[in-house]
Amino acid sequence: MTLIAQITDLHLKPRGLACYRVSETNKLAERAVEALNAMDPRPDAVVVTGDIADQGDPREYVVAREILAGLQMPLFLLSGNHDDSELLKAAFPDAPGFDQGPKDRTRYVAQIGDLRLIALDSSVPGAGHGTLGEDQCAWLDEALAAAPDVPTIIALHHPPIRMGIHHMDAINLHDGDRFAEIMERHQQVERIICGHDHRGIVGTCGGKVVAIAPSVGHQVVLALKEGAPAQFNFEPAAYYLHHWTPESGLITHTAYVEKADGPYPFWAGEGVSWPGY
Ligand SMILES: [Fe+2]
Ligand SMILES: [Fe+2]
Structure with a gap:
């Protein structure tokens, strides 16, 4: 069994500032770290699918280091449109995979338990939309061809599909058609995981399931x-x-950061038999 937690779109701010004046993103991220550390079984790793900082400000990466240092499991990072890939890599020099690829691109291959993770960098400096570019697409195609039998998760910030939320679709992955062609060719891709849309959304791309995660x-x-x-x-x-077993393949569960009321046992009433729930 391999269990990977995916958190996304932290939008961390310099200490003392809220995001868009009202979103206390630093506190919200700290709360997510606490929720992840309290999990039993504990995830084998946490993947953060971009928008770690809010404005790619070096002070935000100082905050990111402080908050994410609290995680009690290996941490895998990649850039979103609000990030500066070079600053992110410089702030986390020991992050797995950050010794691979160019210093201004968060793309790498890593093994997490039974799963292979391929992280891509879809950020375009100064822009809201994403692109991978031909170099990165060719690299991805080769990386997939190198291990056709290992179940693989592809992680990138920008969704390669349109979701019907028009203002977000305008800034999705603009070379999604090229990405879809590559996905069609590689049967071992179990999931494409994204952030950016700040909602839980499911679609398909090149015949593979795309899971866009809600924000923390x-x-x-x-x-x-x-x-x-x-x-x-x-x-x-x-x-x-993302829960993987050889019997079931990859299953994606949604988990909430805040505790909800409950739990309560299923109970039909005194003397009432109940076939199930
Ligand atoms: Fe975001
Ligand atoms: Fe984004």
Whole structure:
């Protein structure tokens, strides 16, 4: 069994500042770290799918180091559009995979238990949308061809699909068609995991399941109407748990950061028999 937690879109700020004036993202990220450390069984690793900082500010990476140092499991990082890949790599020189690839690209291959993780860098300096570029696509194709029998998760910040939230679709992965071609060719890809949309969303790309994780901070409002404004809210912060066994393949669970009321036992009443629940 291999268990990977995916958290995303932390949008950390310099100490004392809130994100967009009202989202206390540093505190929300600390709360997520506590939730992950309390898990039993503990995940084998945590993957953070980008937007770790809010404005790619060096002070935000100092905060990121402080907060993420609290995690009691290996940490795998990659850039989002709010990050500066070079600063992120410099802030986490010991992060697995950060010794691979160019110093301004967070792309690498790693093994986590039975799963292979391929992290991509879809960030484009100064832009909200993402691209991988031909070099990185060719590298990905080769990396997949090198281990066709190892179940693999591909991690990238920008979703390679359109989700119907128009203002987010405008800044998705712009070379998603090229990415889809590569996905079609490699049967071992068990999941494509993304962030960016600050909502839990599922789709497919090149015949593979795409799982876009909710944020551990604020969420993007579910707005499927054309022309709907870009807004966020405080729907429950959540993360994904990717659970792999040879028998079931990869199963993705949603877990909430905050504790909910309960648990309660299933109970039908005194003397009442109940076939199940
Ligand atoms: Fe984000
Ligand atoms: Fe993003």
